[in-house]
Amino acid sequence: MAIDRWRLAAFTAPAFPIAAAGLPLTVHLPPYYAGTLGLNLALVGLIFVAVRIIDLPFDLLFGQMLDRARWRWGRFRPWFVIGAVLMTAFTAFVFMARPGISPLGAFGGLLGLYIGMSLFLLTHLAWAATLTDVYHDRSRIFGWIQAATVLGLLVVLALPPLTARLLHTTAPAAGIHAMGVFLILTSALSTILVLATTPERAMPPPPSAPVHSDFARVLVNALMRRLLLADLLAGLATGVLAAMFIFVFEHRLRFDAATASALLLPYFLAGLVAAPLWMKLAYRIGKHRTAGVAGVLFCITATVIAFLPPGNVMVAIPVLALAGMPFTAFPFLMRAMLADVLDVERRDSGRDCTGLFSATLVMTTKIAHALPVGLVYPLLALIGFQAAPGAINSDAAIAGLVALFVALPLLLMAAAVWVVWRWPLDQAAHAAVVAELALSVDPVRS
Structure with missing residues (x-):
């Protein structure tokens, strides 16, 4: 429709x-x-x-x-x-x-x-x-x-x-x-x-099957497992970057708190402007490949941010705008891919699990947003980083902050890209699934 x-x-x-x-x-x-x-x-x-x-x-x-x-x-x-x-x-x-x-x-x-x-x-x-x-x-x-x-x-x-x-x-x-x-x-x-x-x-x-069998479908469906893993990894990468953003901009790049917060504006604006561009790219190369391209861009820009010249707003703005472009891509592509997975589930099991599968993806996203602070802050404390505004940090502590800011998001997002890059449910495969559903009695499309 x-x-x-x-x-x-x-x-x-x-x-x-x-x-x-x-x-x-x-x-x-x-x-x-x-x-x-x-x-x-x-x-x-x-x-x-x-x-x-x-x-x-x-x-x-x-x-x-x-x-x-x-x-x-x-x-x-x-x-x-x-x-x-x-x-x-x-x-x-x-x-x-x-x-x-x-x-x-x-x-x-x-x-x-x-x-x-x-x-x-x-x-x-x-x-x-x-x-x-x-x-x-x-x-x-x-x-x-x-x-x-x-x-x-x-x-x-x-x-x-x-x-x-x-x-x-x-x-x-x-x-x-x-x-x-x-x-x-x-x-x-x-x-x-x-x-x-x-x-x-x-x-x-x-559904006539017992409730526990619905939950089992989430684990049995290989595509769903892969989608949840990719979403979790990408969400953690973004969350870890966000958890250290202010620290890097205040203590490594020497911006005051107000300027650091204001620099989020070009980041979010670029994400908004880039959304239709990611949609157009998805039409050309598929959702999973587009997610991979967005993940690679995220890795590159996250690394560049950490090595910006201190205190230079005019350089920071375009870099943050570029870094904000992949911000919108992964979340909407994962949800669009979930809709395709639901078609496969209907074909294979005859069940409509739209609510439960959607809920599982929402829960994975929430976990990815909740974990980064608990993951990152103990590591920062371990390297001796002082988070208080105006605190004097040693060169080793700043180097550790930069290393974590670059390495953790890069590794997590690279893993997410690896998971989605070989995604088997492209446009042609999905068309075949829809054709099979059309030949069967699929109440969702009847």
């Missing part, structure tokens, strides 16, 4: 608030809860880590619900609305919290928000995987979703300084409240857009 650009824009709109919510949950809210709202610093850290850990199994639960539950209103629509309502309600609670909030209240609000976001995100991605069975159209759909994701990051990055300028205040609460209002409005509007413009395809019958 071909999708025109206006309907595609409407369908991809939820990626905007989902991405915009993720950044403040990691960057802005922890110091806000510990500072302005007055909660104990160590307790805040414990709450935010605990919520992220507890949230992980919910992805698998929601994936099972998407595959097994049947509603008269559709397979995805009811869960999509429930996720949107939960996300909107708990966004108001978390972002509009006042001083005096209890630790239990903060924990409950954050857990509710993460659960709502997980259901909203998973339903959106699973629904996207069923919109078409055309190999290249999937690159287009998930490329648009990734572009909306980056745009959401850019807008939410700009909200705190913009709010401070408009309201003539430096109070952190103003920026946090502005982000909350923005998330509530965009979540509600994007949900309405999707419901009004995107019909669902025919629902497959619910």
